[in-house]
Amino acid sequence: MLKNRNCIIRLSRYKNALYRLNALGFVRVFSDNLADAAGVTASAVRKDFSLFGISGNKKAGYQIEELLEKLNSILGKDKVQKVIVAGCGNLASALIKYKGFEKEGIKIVAGFDIDPAKHNRSNNVPVLPLEELKGFVRNQGIKIGIIAVPEAAAGQVAETMFKNGIKGIVNFAPIRLKAPEDCVVNYVNLEHELENLVYFVNALSKTKKKI
Amino acid sequence: MLKNRNCIIRLSRYKNALYRLNALGFVRVFSDNLADAAGVTASAVRKDFSLFGISGNKKAGYQIEELLEKLNSILGKDKVQKVIVAGCGNLASALIKYKGFEKEGIKIVAGFDIDPAKHNRSNNVPVLPLEELKGFVRNQGIKIGIIAVPEAAAGQVAETMFKNGIKGIVNFAPIRLKAPEDCVVNYVNLEHELENLVYFVNALSKTKKKI
DNA sequence: TAGATTGTTAATCGATTAACAATC
DNA sequence: TAGATTGTTAATCGATTAACAATC
Numbered sequence: 001m002l003k004n005r006n007c008i009i010r011l012s013r014y015k016n017a018l019y020r021l022n023a024l025g026f027v028r029v030f031s032d033n034l035a036d037a038a039g040v041t042a043s044a045v046r047k048d049f050s051l052f053g054i055s056g057n058k059k060a061g062y063q064i065e066e067l068l069e070k071l072n073s074i075l076g077k078d079k080v081q082k083v084i085v086a087g088c089g090n091l092a093s094a095l096i097k098y099k100g101f102e103k104e105g106i107k108i109v110a111g112f113d114i115d116p117a118k119h120n121r122s123n124n125v126p127v128l129p130l131e132e133l134k135g136f137v138r139n140q141g142i143k144i145g146i147i148a149v150p151e152a153a154a155g156q157v158a159e160t161m162f163k164n165g166i167k168g169i170v171n172f173a174p175i176r177l178k179a180p181e182d183c184v185v186n187y188v189n190l191e192h193e194l195e196n197l198v199y200f201v202n203a204l205s206k207t208k209k210k211i
Numbered sequence: 212m213l214k215n216r217n218c219i220i221r222l223s224r225y226k227n228a229l230y231r232l233n234a235l236g237f238v239r240v241f242s243d244n245l246a247d248a249a250g251v252t253a254s255a256v257r258k259d260f261s262l263f264g265i266s267g268n269k270k271a272g273y274q275i276e277e278l279l280e281k282l283n284s285i286l287g288k289d290k291v292q293k294v295i296v297a298g299c300g301n302l303a304s305a306l307i308k309y310k311g312f313e314k315e316g317i318k319i320v321a322g323f324d325i326d327p328a329k330h331n332r333s334n335n336v337p338v339l340p341l342e343e344l345k346g347f348v349r350n351q352g353i354k355i356g357i358i359a360v361p362e363a364a365a366g367q368v369a370e371t372m373f374k375n376g377i378k379g380i381v382n383f384a385p386i387r388l389k390a391p392e393d394c395v396v397n398y399v400n401l402e403h404e405l406e407n408l409v410y411f412v413n414a415l416s417k418t419k420k421k422i
Numbered sequence: 423t424a425g426a427t428t429g430t431t432a433a434t435c436g437a438t439t440a441a442c443a444a445t446c
Numbered sequence: 447t448a449g450a451t452t453g454t455t456a457a458t459c460g461a462t463t464a465a466c467a468a469t470c
């Protein structure tokens with residue numbers, strides 16, 4: 001019953017592709033249009049939809065608007081998601097300033113840092129002392145956190161987050177985190193992405209074959 | 212013969228874990244120590260090593276230093292990797308300022324942007340006009356690029372990169388890119404990571420079961 | 423109707439895990 | 447030797463793809 005990560009990531013891709021198709025004036029799509037637009041196979045599209053009980057019309061495909069509503073509902077886009085960031089270095093600043101989250105209903109409501117020089121309560125998105133994370137998360141009922149602190153601090157911060165009600169973390173620190181059973185951690189490791197690329201670029205240049 | 216992405220990502224994880232173990236004074240590891248440290252199974256560790264012809268000693272495990280050398284060689288860490296960034300917004304600035312890449316042999320050598328206000332040739336990492344990307348990549352023989360431009364510009368930029376010798380791209384723009392057969396694109400979509408988290412947090416809170 | 427597309431089942435593919443013989 | 451660990455093969459697991467009957 002619980003779907004796998006890739007499947008849900010594909011739903012996000014469908015959603016984005018549908019917005020683009022919609023903007024181009026399309027009203028309906030067939031599974032193979034959407035497959036092209038999202039970079040997957042038509043089989044995968046129909047399988048994923050079937051998994052969530054989304055049905056179209058044989059011969060008439062899917063209504064884009066209706067489809068978007070269903071995907072948005074599955075992905076929890078019907079309400080604004082409040083998110084906090086721990087560690088207010090360059091990366092966190094970029095995330096806080098990024099305009100793209102807003103239109104997707106993702107709102108970074110506060111940052112936390114140990115460095116007093118970074119604190120600023122009057123900001124649009126306030127930067128608060130790390131000790132206040134606990135109370136803030138509890139009071140506001142925050143469920144999602146981003147970890148952008150150095151490796152050495154990540155474990156502690158994660159523990160504090162989980163203890164106070166955070167259920168999901170996007171972790172940019174290059175270290176595995178211990179998470180309670182009912183919580184999720186998604187890892188983003190930019191260094192590993194680049195390292196990975198280097199490997200495959202070298203491998204492909206050696207083999208001269210397609211993947 | 213060509214290994215899969217997850218396998219190579221695990222090699223990066225082993226490498227990082229080994230550095231930590233090394234720093235703690237360990238000289239040897241067994242597959243199950245390393246598995247714990249990297250967050251995988253002992254079977255996976257031995258399987259991965261076997262895939263690359265890395266062997267240890269029955270009963271004595273693996274020499275950490277020797278292992279690190281081999282992993283670093285596989286991952287292309289024996290030489291500095293020069294990387295460029297297209298789009299010098301907040302995210303790119305954060306990447307350029309990030310200190311962690313250097314010790315891993317990853318060097319961002321230039322940024323490119325269409326906005327003249329961002330240009331700066333005298334910076335440690337210069338920010339140049341986007342039109343100069345082509346010549347720069349060719350002259351310097353750059354193989355790896357990062358795309359941090361808006362969605363609408365990403366396709367064009369990728370095409371320019373590939374045409375001029377870039378073989379691998381980390382793409383932060385929320386759109387699929389067309390890539391030549393002998394090139395690779397790794398996608399990082401922060402919005403989808405958060406969206407994904409929201410889905411699983413909601414799903415887990417409904418089921419109250421472990422994954 | 424003929425043609426095209428969905429929805430679902432079955433087949434395939436590949437990655438992960440388990441198991442265990444070899445051996446230090 | 448007895449015990450523990452590797453290296454590899456086989457089994458399992460799950461995700462993706464293909465195929466096709468149902469049907470608009």
